[in-house]
Amino acid sequence: MRKPNFQINIRMKALTGAALMVLAGCQAVPGAKNAGNETAAAAPERPQMQTTHPRHVIAENRQALDLRLFLADTQPRPGWTPVSLKPSGMLYVRPDEVIGRDDLIGIQAATDQKGEGILVLILGDEGLRKLRAATAANPGLRLALVVGHTMLAAPGYAAPISQQQLAFGVGSARNAELAARSVAGVDAAPPAGGF
Structure with missing residues (x-):
């Protein structure tokens, strides 16, 4: 397994608020604050997603960007890589990936009811x-979602993941579409500044 390289383009989209994973049992880390400085709460049911973008099949493709999921925590752990978050904060990421692009069979961009971007991993x-x-x-x-060298989200989870589809809040609908196409290898070229 490869070690994570978080030196390039590390960017978080409202780590504790907007970077929400929509799946059964998902919740924020206790004590975490969202953008409104209120404690984030567990989402009791799955918000509706609107999918207007095609589902991309994951196949061998040299142009595709790598996608990896790592375990992460807000507390330091021996051997875990510290990652500075903007505007403030620190995340500690376990250096070995849990899953990678090869573990996916599909990927899709979607939006939530507010029009925010969601990246769906199948x-x-x-x-x-x-x-x-x-x-x-x-x-x-937490599960840190990394596409290429950019960390897009790191939502918390409360229970073991048992769903075949994972949905990560990635900020804008454009971010979701760029990430989905880049990982699938369809016009795989995110902007120079990242997502």
Whole structure:
């Protein structure tokens, strides 16, 4: 497994507020604050997503950007890589990935009811098995979503992941579409400044 390289284009989109993962059992890390300085709460049900973008199949493609999910925490852990977040804060990322692009069978851009961008990952059976095992063994942490060298989201989870589709809030609808196309290798060229 490759070590994460977070030296280039590290950018978080409202880590504790807007970077929300929509899946069963997802919640914010206790004590985390959202953009309004209120404690983020668990989402009891899955918000509706609007998918106007095509689902991209993941296939071998040299032009495609890599996608990786890492375990992360807001508290320091031995051997985990500290990542400085803008405007302030720190995230500690386990250096070995939980899943990568090869564990996906599809990817899709979507929007929520407010028009915010959502990146939907569709896991293969082996990817789901690895993610379920990692989240069961490490409850209450975060999943850091990295596309290329850009961390797009790091939402918390409360229970082991058991859904084959994961939805990550990635800021804008444009970010979601660029990330989906880049990972699928369809016109895979995000802007020079990242997502």
